[in-house]
Amino acid sequence: MDVLNAPEAASIRAIRATWCDLGNQIRAKAVHREGWARGFEVFIAAGAQGAPATADMVLPESGLTPVGEVALVPDWSTLQALPYAPAHARVLADMHHQGKPWSLCPRGFVRRQQGRLHERHGLKLTAAFENEFYLHHPDGSQVDESNFASVYALNRSRPVLDELLEALVAQRMSVQQFHAEAGPGQFEISIGHAEGLAAADHQVALRETAHAVAERHGLRANFLPKPFPAQAGSGCHLHLGLEGLSADDPRFRHFMAGILQHLDALLAITAGLPISHRRLVPNSWSGAFRCWGIQNREAALRLPASPGHFEVKAVDATANPYLAIGAMVACGLDGLERRLELPPGLESDPATLPEADRPPRLPTTAGQALQELERNAVLAEALGPELRQAFLAVRRAELARLEELGPEGEVRLLAGRF
Numbered sequence: 001m002d003v004l005n006a007p008e009a010a011s012i013r014a015i016r017a018t019w020c021d022l023g024n025q026i027r028a029k030a031v032h033r034e035g036w037a038r039g040f041e042v043f044i045a046a047g048a049q050g051a052p053a054t055a056d057m058v059l060p061e062s063g064l065t066p067v068g069e070v071a072l073v074p075d076w077s078t079l080q081a082l083p084y085a086p087a088h089a090r091v092l093a094d095m096h097h098q099g100k101p102w103s104l105c106p107r108g109f110v111r112r113q114q115g116r117l118h119e120r121h122g123l124k125l126t127a128a129f130e131n132e133f134y135l136h137h138p139d140g141s142q143v144d145e146s147n148f149a150s151v152y153a154l155n156r157s158r159p160v161l162d163e164l165l166e167a168l169v170a171q172r173m174s175v176q177q178f179h180a181e182a183g184p185g186q187f188e189i190s191i192g193h194a195e196g197l198a199a200a201d202h203q204v205a206l207r208e209t210a211h212a213v214a215e216r217h218g219l220r221a222n223f224l225p226k227p228f229p230a231q232a233g234s235g236c237h238l239h240l241g242l243e244g245l246s247a248d249d250p251r252f253r254h255f256m257a258g259i260l261q262h263l264d265a266l267l268a269i270t271a272g273l274p275i276s277h278r279r280l281v282p283n284s285w286s287g288a289f290r291c292w293g294i295q296n297r298e299a300a301l302r303l304p305a306s307p308g309h310f311e312v313k314a315v316d317a318t319a320n321p322y323l324a325i326g327a328m329v330a331c332g333l334d335g336l337e338r339r340l341e342l343p344p345g346l347e348s349d350p351a352t353l354p355e356a357d358r359p360p361r362l363p364t365t366a367g368q369a370l371q372e373l374e375r376n377a378v379l380a381e382a383l384g385p386e387l388r389q390a391f392l393a394v395r396r397a398e399l400a401r402l403e404e405l406g407p408e409g410e411v412r413l414l415a416g417r418f
Contacts, residue, residue, distance in 0.1 A: 013087040015079070017042045017072040019095065020106055020204050022394045023053035024320040025417060029072065030088070042072040046097070049104050050390045053273075053318070053417055054401040062393035063386060064104075071096045075107075078201055083167040084212040092201050103386045106322030110197045113329035113382060121251070121336055124243040126309070127199035127325050130190045131206060131317060132181050132234035134222040135160065135214060142185035143219065153180035153187070160217040161187065167209050173202050183231035193241060193309070196329065200321035203236075207317060207418075223317035223418045225271065225279040227411055233279030235286060236317040238270070240328060241309030250339075256292065256310055257342045258335020259328055260301055263290050263314065265376035266331060267362055267369040270315040270324045272395055274366050274402050275410050280314060282351035287313030289350040291359035292342060298349045300362060314362060318418055323391070330382030366399050 015036055016028035029042050046069060050062035058066055072093035079091045095105035102108065117123050135143050135157055146153035154161065161178065168175055174192030181188045191202055207223060214221040226233045240259075245252045259266070271280060282288050287300035292310075294303045302311040315324060334340070350359050363369040373379060373392070380388055402410045 011087055012081060012089045015074075015089045015091055016082075017074055017093040018090050018204070018208075019044075019072060019093050020320055020322065021049055021051055022104075022106070022320060022323070022391050023051060023398065024318055025051070025053055026204055026208050028090070036074075042093070043069040044072060046070050046102075046104075049095070050394055052394045052397040052401070054398050054413060057397075059390075059393045059397055061396070062390040064390060068097075070102050070104075080171050080205070082209075082212075083170045084163075084209065084216060090205070090208075092204070103384055104390055106320055106326075107197060107200070109326040109383070109387060110200055110322045110329075113326040113333070114196050117329055117333055120333065123245070123251070125196045125325070125329055125332075126193040126241040126243055127196050128176075128191050128193040128239045128309075129199065129203045129206070129315075129321065130188065130235075130237040130239060130311075131203075131210075131223065132186060132188045132232075132236070133210060133317070134183060134227060134231075134234065135185045135187065135219050136222060138218070138220055142183075145184045146180055147184075148180065148182045150180045153185070157185075157187070160214060160219060163216070164189075164210060164213045167213055168206060171205055171209065173206065181232060181234075183228065183234075186232060186234065193239065196325045197322075200325050203317075203321035220415070222415060224411065224414055225273075225276045225316035225318065227275075227415060229278070229407070233284060233286060234316065235279065235313060236315050236319065238312045238315045238324060238328065239309050240312065240332075246308060247303055247310070251336060253342050254335045254339050255332035256301060256335065257340035258332045258338070259312065260290065260292055260342065261335065261340055262331040262376060262378060263300055264363055264369065265372040265379055266327055267314055268366070268373035268395060269327050269379075269391075270312070270319045272366055272369060273318050273398060273410075273414075275407070275414065276316050276318060277363075277365055277369075278407065279316065280362060280364075283349070285313070288362055289346075289359045290362055291346045291350055293346040296346055296348075298351065299346055303345070318414075327379055327382065330378060334378045366395075370395055370399065 047058035095102040176190040210221040292301035293299035
């Protein structure tokens, strides 16, 4: 295989065919380079793609069964040596069934939506995730007692942050900025824009890298949206742009308006667990109200000072990044094709307005958001019947289990998974 004959691949021994399931668990099967060179093929049980984040199990309601397999087909353009795992590399895999792209493949979903956007309107989406996460000791204690943008926090955690940043750059990601966030031991890293599929690939790589590097330093990286009840929540804000368009272009505004219109249903994909909604509360800069504003950090959609993109704040790292971006494109397309108009932008904190003037709250529970997704026709068409059925089954199973466990049990179960 030519890609393995390149000089930079000489030290690679094992290559992990990596995918992200509908419950947003990063999974991989590793194959020795000699296996790849001999044309070895990697298969997984089709039912595994429908497993919830709460358990490895096949859900009958998903439409998947223990019968049948799908192939993990490497996208060799994503091959990347892993700085934190010498002699190992990662390649992102597409899922094929009977020789054809599988409808339940998240990477395929993004490709389909990007294709629709380009074919119908000649537009190209760019995207970037802005991750907040905690570093803490294995017993849950924080690495510092600092607050927002604290220099002390950067100095205290410099060794692990330096290794993390270098590992990201080595994997061809553009690190824009990083700083301490409002919680003790909480940090934020912003990655530069890429086309939609690559941006989702970057999100998978960033999360895996943060966990691995923290582990090398005897720490844990925690991307849960609200791991510590009394501390700041962690978002995974999604920045979206349309290449070549400014915020003044009517098409840009129509695209934004489509996402705003469907945000209640999108929430089941972008922030769909009970713990997500413990972060999505007013006065927490999480975007708890369905509105938009220029440089307004309490609005669900924010136009920053840079006019070439907008930020969706109601996103966290429990979201499968491929489904999140693909669903945003589908809703933005609906806005473009119906020429939806944005309401007036909000110039104040929505929570401080009189009730009659206040924009609507986003769904306040994961169950409410799921009901919105179940009755949303635009997202039903975009997902297609098989992917929609499997995702809804995964989400229902997760909610049933997590509501049974309660907030503390939810954190204990999910801390090692996100």
